Every structure is written in structure tokens, then in C-alpha cells.
Amino acid sequence: AQSVTQLGSHVSVSEGALVLLRCNYSSSVPPYLFWYVQYPNQGLQLLLKYTSAATLVKGINGFEAEFKKSETSFHLTKPSAHMSDAAEYFCAVSRSGGYNKLIFGAGTRLAVHP
Amino acid sequence: ETGVTQTPRHLVMGMTNKKSLKCEQHLGHNAMYWYKQSAKKPLELMFVYSLEERVENNSVPSRFSPECPNSSHLFLHLHTLQPEDSALYLCASSQDASGGETQYFGPGTRLLVL
Numbered sequence: 001a002q003s004v005t006q007l008g009s010h011v012s013v014s015e016g017a018l019v020l021l022r023c024n025y026s027s028s029v030p031p032y033l034f035w036y037v038q039y040p041n042q043g044l045q046l047l048l049k050y051t052s053a054a055t056l057v058k059g060i061n062g063f064e065a066e067f068k069k070s071e072t073s074f075h076l077t078k079p080s081a082h083m084s085d086a087a088e089y090f091c092a093v094s095r096s097g098g099y100n101k102l103i104f105g106a107g108t109r110l111a112v113h114p
Numbered sequence: 115e116t117g118v119t120q121t122p123r124h125l126v127m128g129m130t131n132k133k134s135l136k137c138e139q140h141l142g143h144n145a146m147y148w149y150k151q152s153a154k155k156p157l158e159l160m161f162v163y164s165l166e167e168r169v170e171n172n173s174v175p176s177r178f179s180p181e182c183p184n185s186s187h188l189f190l191h192l193h194t195l196q197p198e199d200s201a202l203y204l205c206a207s208s209q210d211a212s213g214g215e216t217q218y219f220g221p222g223t224r225l226l227v228l
Contacts, residue, residue: 032214043118043204043219051214090157096213099170100145104157 002027002093006105013112019078021108023065023091026072033074034092034102035065044090050074061085086112116140118220120205126226127195135190135223137205143218145211146188148180151202151222163188164211195227 007022025031032051036044048059055067065076074091091105118139127133139146148160162170163182177199179191188205202222208215 034216036219041221041224043120043221044206046216046218049216092157094214098213099162099164100147100208100211100213100215100217101159101162101170102157102217106156 002031002095002103004091004093004103004105006089006091006108008108009106010109010111013081013110015083015112015114016080019063019076019081019085019110021076021089021091021110023074023076023105024072025074025091025093027093027095029095029097032094032096033065033067034094035059035063035074035076036090036092038088038090038107040087047076047089081110081112083112083114086110118205118207118218120203120220120223122223123221124224124226126228127192128228129195129197131195132191132193134192135203135205135225137188137190137220139186139188139205139207139218139220141207141218143207143209144185145208145215146182146185147206147208147217148188148190149204149206149219151204153201157204160190162211169211192225195225197227200225200227 005024035047048057058064088109092102146163150158160174161180166182181189204222205220206217208217
């Protein structure tokens, strides 16, 4: 069975600091991995997706994530946080074959302070 | 309208009421999904539709009844709900229901059951 663990339900950074949001997954088959962002009172917006084409995936708004098979990790980073990055971030896994079932982590709420 | 839209955005209902949530996608996709987002649980997949056929029911109680009249519209009919059903209900769509396809989410309907 697939699962996703996001370490840290809340992360707080200063504006301009590095953002690092952690995601570990388990999957018995090569996974598809996603990061979504949810702003208050909104739905989920896709940040980036790993499809095995490249281990370093660049997304929108300056975010990127690196797939590390040996560590079963897909951590999300951004070099310099902006106030507008404050939101909740979800890591999700899906698998090839079968129906398109996204398994989500519990989410990490990012706070950015001046 | 673009993307995935949901109406209403907010809904308050009593336990004996019957109401329906509506989702419409303007992306030309062939698969649609309902998710439930509760305050203290990860996002849960409820139903998957592919070409208007339900292909997955993730052990959802019968008081939730989905309907997909065409590939652009998805409904969730609600009846005799419980207070624990209060949550944000998110609709999503993807090109098809194959594993790994990117899902695009609507803004959600915030449901409160009294």
C-alpha cells in the first residue's frame, strides 16, 4: 500500500530564508509524486509533479523538489521565502496502473514572518 | 469560467435535509473525483468517475450519493448527514483516470451539518 508522511505539521520561516518542507513516501511500484499548495479558503493548486523524467523537478513560484529513491523522499524547497508563500502544502503519491488514486500526506502549514 | 468550479461555496444544512453539491470542469477532461477534507484528517478520496462511469467508491457511506451525467459535470447528493460530515468537499478532474494523471482541483464547498 502507498502512504505519505510529511514531517512537521507547522513550519515557520523568516522572509528571505530557505523553505524546506519534508515528504517521505512508501510505494511498492515507481510512484508519481506531487506537491500541491492550498491558500486559505481555496482549493489545491499544483506546484510540481515528479514523473521519473528528472530527479530535480522545478515548479511554479520558485519551488522545486528532489526525488531521492534511496531515501524515499521528495522534499520541497524554495531558496528565499516570500510572505505570499504562507499556505498549507500537501505532498501526494499516485502510482502507474490502476485508477488514479492520490494518497495525500497530512499537510504542512507554512508561516512566513517579516 | 475556467478550470474547475464548485457551487455552492458554503452550505449549512440540518441532519434531515437533502442538498446537492455541484462541480463543473471546463478543461475537457474525462475523469472527475470527489474528495473530503476534514480538519484533522488527510484528504480522503471518496469517488472516481471515468467517462461518466463510477470506477471507485472508497467505502463512502450511502448518505453520500454521487452522480455524473456527463464528463463535465459531477454532483454529490447529500441526505441525512451527520455532524461529523462537516468538512470541505473538493472536486477534481484529470485528463483520464490513469494512475499518475495530474488532478486539477476546484475551490471546494465548505459544508456545515447542524
